[in-house]
Amino acid sequence: MRIHKMTAALIALGLVATGATACADESGGANGTLKIGLLASLSGTYQAIGTDIRDGFQLYLSMHGGELGGHPVELVVADEGDGAPTAVPAATKLVKQDKVIALTGVVGGGSAAAIQPVLAQAKVPFIGSNGRPELKDITHVWHTSYLSQETGAAIAQYVKDNVKGKVFAIGPDYQGGWDQLQGFTDAFAKAGGQLANADGKTLFTPFPATKNFTPYFAQIKAAGAEAVYTFYAGAAAIDFVKQYSQSEVKDLPLYAAGFLTEGGVLNAQGDAARNVFSVLNYSPDLDNAQNREFVAAWKADHDGPPTTYAMASFDAAAVLDKAIGAAGENPTSESINNAIAGLGQIESPRGAWQFSKKTHSPVQKWYLRQVRPDGRALSNTVVGDLATVGE
Known part of the structure; x- marks a missing residue:
């Protein structure tokens, strides 16, 4: 380094x-x-x-x-x-x-x-x-x-309002994944949304062992989901996004905690990340x-x-x-x-x-971002304000 x-x-x-x-x-x-x-x-x-x-x-x-x-x-x-x-x-x-x-x-x-x-x-x-x-x-x-649950909670109402059908929730099986996905699923249910997951519960993938997400994309397809919500970060985010863009569910809208496309992982994902929607408390274009x-x-x-x-x-x-x-x-x-x-x-x-x-923890505003072209590169661009969360 x-x-x-x-x-x-x-x-x-x-x-x-x-x-x-x-x-x-x-x-x-x-x-x-x-x-x-x-x-x-x-x-x-x-x-x-x-x-x-x-x-x-x-x-x-x-x-x-x-x-x-x-x-x-x-x-x-x-x-x-x-x-x-x-x-x-x-x-x-x-x-x-x-x-x-x-x-x-x-x-x-x-x-x-x-x-x-x-x-x-x-x-x-x-x-x-x-x-x-x-x-x-x-x-x-x-x-x-x-707080880890706030990320998903901040975007849940937006996803409910913009997806005409059930949403599949998937994330890594450890404390951060449990908290991040629970924040979304609890708020999504409160807003009247329904999960496409077969048992009505988030699908958790082994962490950090999961490198191949293809079998999970098959489950999403079989569930008849109209969109996907996820949280991954770091190397797992790169693998997930690249494989998602080549999978049988690639045309389903992908919503995520902003860590999925944050920082260097976006560069590594390249065009595979185009159009991903995410929620975060910050964007460099503010x-x-x-x-x-x-x-x-x-x-x-x-x-x-x-x-x-x-x-x-x-x-x-x-x-x-x-x-x-x-x-x-x-x-x-x-x-x-x-x-x-x-x-x-x-x-x-x-x-x-x-x-x-x-x-x-902060009482703060959360932002809706989308991966869009910025010159010759892709960037997380703020496309709207979401909820103020924290109190």
Whole structure:
């Protein structure tokens, strides 16, 4: 993997973990800095997503002189891998050995749930930047992205209004897939929609083992569906979309959580992704000042436009910037967490949002996108607003 100019600059500033660190002071930092932990999938199925999460946070730091809330920051990066078995020991090291004052990132919903006992015991605030399942204790848990069920819930009414018949629901068999599809199917049923699935339940495919989706497309055909709703991300999204476009159900409208065509997977899917409809809380073509600045800064160091993963991690840094600044001269994990609770509206590339006091996740607008030509390339183009979800 090549080192981006931004990453190289951050290494020079001491913001990227490179091994041993200097002695720590009372605030948990090295040489007077604050240590922030970033845990993301830098290997495995969701490596591309984890890389965007890391780069989004680092971009905010590079645009703010390596400081958050007026304090120099040392960013300690760890690999989440493919889920809880690797995420838990990595998070444990960040908290107990590296003594980070706050933790951000995390791709998988299962990972987010599994690391909570470690964080709760240490009372370290977690500012997650990807989806998460419902958790019992969110005292020290915040998310700048969404709750995993909200994505499908935001598009369910639109699908019901625009599909004259039954819809087939399919997704990966793990926590993220369960949450994403349940959000859609529950809201779809509430809107009066019917699933084409034989048993009225989502068809879940083995994760991460499924590479060949052809047998499942045959089931969709046999069910007499008029459209398909799905959630896949990363490598599985590439396989699903390419095979869908060559299958016997290729003419059925395909609706999806936006991760199906987000970021580099769209480039890999190519023309197979044309016309796919998706729902997401962000698109790089949103017209606001914060987004224009964010997109320009991202493109200066990356080949393609920013993703929702990068945006949510950028916003996680913005949240910490505001909270640390409000936490006094000697911020602690607890004072930062208390400050996050008192934050108001966050100006963001996605549009302004704020934390729900009930869920500690964003109250935000969701957008309907369609894969359309943009010059010689394909892009996710916003074609309408959907629901505001989160409260």
